[in-house]
Amino acid sequence: MKWIIYAIMLFLLTGNAYAQKKTDVPMYKNATLPIEERVKDLLAKMTLEEKAGQLNQLNGGAFTGPALNDAGQKAKMQMVRDGKVGTLLNVIGAAETKAIQTIAVEQSRLGIPLLFGYDVIHGYKTIFPIPLAEACSWDLSQIEKNASIAAREASSAGINWTFAPMCDISNDPRWGRVMEGVGEDPWYGGLVSAARVKGLQGNLDNNHILACVKHYAGYGAVESGREYNYVDVSRVALWNKYLPPYKAAVEAGAATVMNGFNVFEGVPVSGSKYLVTDVLKDKWGFKGFLVSDWASFGEMVTWGYAADGKDAALKAFKAGSMIDMESKIMGQFVPELVKEGKITMPELDEVVGRILYYKFKLGLFDKPYQYSDAKKEAATLFTAAHRKEALEAAKRSIILLKNNNNILPLKASPLKIGLVGYYAASKSDLFDFWIAQGDFKNAVTLQEGLGQVWGQSSISFSNGYNADATTTDALIGEAVKSAQSADVIVVNIGLSGKLAGEDRSLANPVIPQGQVELLKALKQTGKPIVAVVSAGRPLVLTQVEPLADAIVYSWILGTEGGNAMAAVLSGAYNPSAKTVISFPYAVGQIPVYYNHFNTGRPVQTDGQGNWFSRYRDIPREAYYPFGYGLSYTKFDYSNLQLSSPAISKGETLKVNVTVKNSGNFDGEEVVQLYIRDIASSIIRPVKELKGFQKVSLKKGESQTLTFELDNGKLSYFDEAGNTVLEPGKFSVFVGGNSRDVLESSFELK
Structure with a gap:
């Protein structure tokens, strides 16, 4: 009996000790x-x-x-x-x-x-096309997949937070970071931003990471396209042009937001209570946290907005900003500010x-x-499956801008290709500033990609220009000599990827003059010329267009760039990408964008007469407009019909259009729908994208597509961020780009 009593007492004692031990575990660890x-x-246990x-x-x-x-x-x-x-x-x-x-x-x-x-901007180890190029695919599922793969690789390497996506709308190719964004359209930019957030975050398991919406807000409007520069936009422009992509990303569940380097209404955005608290937290209901861009809290002193670091910390905190990246002022001064009762x-x-x-x-x-x-x-980084998706993404990002006499796709072997251009064989110039842990040695060059299709023995290569894009008579002479025996000349021109990204603004986003001289010399050979343009931004191509039979814009495509270009040039992939940022006719035209305003004196339709808004020396419109991109086949648009000539508030208008593949290849077309609010309380752009469908059609096939215009797509924001829907007449446009469209109209009662 004694041993039973002893056992019970021992059990009670040890059980009580266990219970006590369990009770000692803090709640925050449960x-x-x-x-x-x-x-x-946990907050109750933390010191100041x-x-x-x-x-x-x-x-x-x-x-x-x-x-x-x-x-x-x-x-x-x-x-x-x-x-x-x-x-x-x-x-x-x-x-x-x-x-x-x-x-x-x-x-x-x-x-x-x-x-x-x-910074996992467009891939971690497997590098995808730059975000601007990726957006040109108009393929939201592929964009989300790309981000998901980047998150999977980064998360396997210990990273659980990336400073992406960049949601800045920009019309300025002088700005180096235009490569990191979504282009010039706020509605489409919102869709792309949301897709990237969903891909990066998923359900926040250990294969995904926190996304960070940047650069909040309006950083893409920096004056002169110069990094870290001043921004001055109205609240009407802020709400209707610059905020929609950030808002879409936040609504997609983005956990974090990054302050920009810029100011808004004369206040550095890190200290803008209007942007951070009134809009982001209160109006949008953002529940996540904010982080500064590199040292931007401290830079409020340099701007002349804060007297010193302590003042900057207080102003950032009171505005609603939170984590201080590298200024080191929040950790230093917040305890002091709390003790003083200021926080x-x-x-x-x-x-x-x-x-x-x-x-x-x-x-x-x-x-x-x-x-x-x-x-x-080790098992996750740079897998064959990831490279396969990078190749698919790269193919979908390539834009065909010109194709005279159907020179492309190039015929199959036997074919002698005269490949010209330093960048065509340079792996290091294939990557931009934001390559995370990508290794350029793993990148596939254009020379390697073409060799995989036609065989290296079919390709004669010459540099034509130096690494800095300058050239000499000797280099040009060598290129011409090499091209003499070729059936076709493929010349890779543009800018090194090293000139794309942060702190890489350029006053003259043009094709370097040495490359133009090279093209002129090659033109004299009489051989057909395919210009492959590599760059992290739109470049002025007015000098290139008359010298090339075909122009293919390859952007910066990442790891699989060369293989993707070979697939497009050979016809294994029929290009389907469309521009998401307008290409300027000349540098002096910048900024140029499709969704501009009519002005009180718009351009005359016949271009004659005086006293209207124009240039005397160049056209007013973009060289290649928003939404532009060719295919190896041809698409015809017809039979634009609206479900009704008038709708009432609360009703939805259906827009039907027939698209026919009238060419000789199967292909994909990005069918785009635009509207114009003819008269409203605040002037509206001449066109606004409000819908698109990417449709695949066999040669000879026709399909009738239906779009819907609801009240949300017909409304806009006032200067306070309130949604405004007004009765009146609207124009509807449908086509393959923002310029070449069918037109109809209806009335909102």
Whole structure:
């Protein structure tokens, strides 16, 4: 009997100890509780300095191997131990992220894990076409898939947050970052931005990462297309032109937003209460968190908006901005500002709680090393399946701008190709500034791609120009001599990928003069010329057009660029891409865009007379308009019909059009629908894209497509961001680009 009593007592004692031990586990570490309760419990346990630390983001680097002995890295690791850092950027790879996450989780007081951010703009290891080129595919499912693959690769390497997508609308090819965006149309830009958010974030499992909408807001309107420059736009323009893509990305569930480098209404956007709190948080209901662009909080002092770092920290915080990327002022001054009563503890808790929420949402408190699996990293990066999708994306991004006498597609072997152009054989020039961990050595050049199709023995190659696009008589002479024996000349011109991206603004986005001289010399051979133009932005092509029989715009296509170009030139893939940004006739015409306003003195239809809005020396319209792109086949549009000549508010108008493939190839066509609000309280653009369908038609096949125009597509925003729907007459346009369209009209009662 005694042993039974002893056993019961022992059981009660050990059970009580176990219960006590279980009770000692903080609520925030209990994975069964709702995230909101865990956040509240953790906030109650954090010191003021630890809360401020969540607003401090530092540039990382290597945290293993010899780097452990670096004094700077030791200091950063000590800050992590002390809870004075909440996120790091540019810590790359499963091993590195695990090393620093171990310090955060196992050596800090509360074990709060870090977020690791990185610029994964168009691929991590497998590089896809630049975002501007990708948008030209008009293939939202492919765009989402591309982003999902980029997220899968990045997440396997320890990254759980990317500073993408860029949602800035821009009409200015002088701006280097135009390559990173969605083009010039706000409605289509919203669809692309939402697709990228969905691809990156998925359901926020460990194969996906947090997206970051940037650069909020209006950064694409920088004066002169110059990086970090001043912006001045009205609220009408802000709401109708610049905000829609950001809004669409937020509605798609984007977890984070990045402040731009610019100002709005004379206030740096990091300190704009109107943009950050009134619009983003209050009007749109954004529940995620914000991060500055690199040191932009501190740059409020340089702008002349803040007196010093402490003043800048206060103004950024009060505006609603949160994480400070590399200015180091939030971690330094927020505790002091709280003690002085300038920031309240509830205000700070609300901000920090947003950040902690997504750390819980990603599962970092429960599985802090799930993103840092070296075996998964090795099995995920740069797979054959990923390269296959990169090839598909690249093919879909290539635009055929000219094809005289159907010179393309090139005939099959035997065919002698005179390939000219330094970039055609240069792997390093195939990649732009934003290549994450992509290795240009893995990229396929145009020379390699053509060799795969026609055989290297069928291709004679000559540089024609130098790496900097300058040329000499000797280089031109060599190219001409090499081309003499060819059946066709394929000349790769344009700009190096190294000239695309941040801090790469150009005053003259034109084809370099040396390349023009090369084209002129090649033209004298009498051989047919195919110009393949590589660039991270639209270039002025007025000098190229008369010198080439065909022009193919390849942009910067990433890892599989050469194979994609070979598929298009050979006809294995019939090009279907369309421009999403207008190509200027001349630099002095910039900015030029399709959705402009009519003015009080629009261009006369016959071009005659005086006193109207025009240039005396060049056309007013774009050289290649928005939505433009050719195919190897021909598409005819007919029978545009509206379901009714008038509709009432609340009703939907149906628009039918017949499209026929009247050419000799099967092909895809991007059928585009535009409207114009003829008279309204605020003047509206001459055309606005409100629908598109990408349809595949066999040669000889016809199809009738139906579009719907609801009240949402017929409305616009006033200066306060309120939706306005007004009765009146509307024009409807349908066609293969914004210029060549069928037209009808209806009335909204």
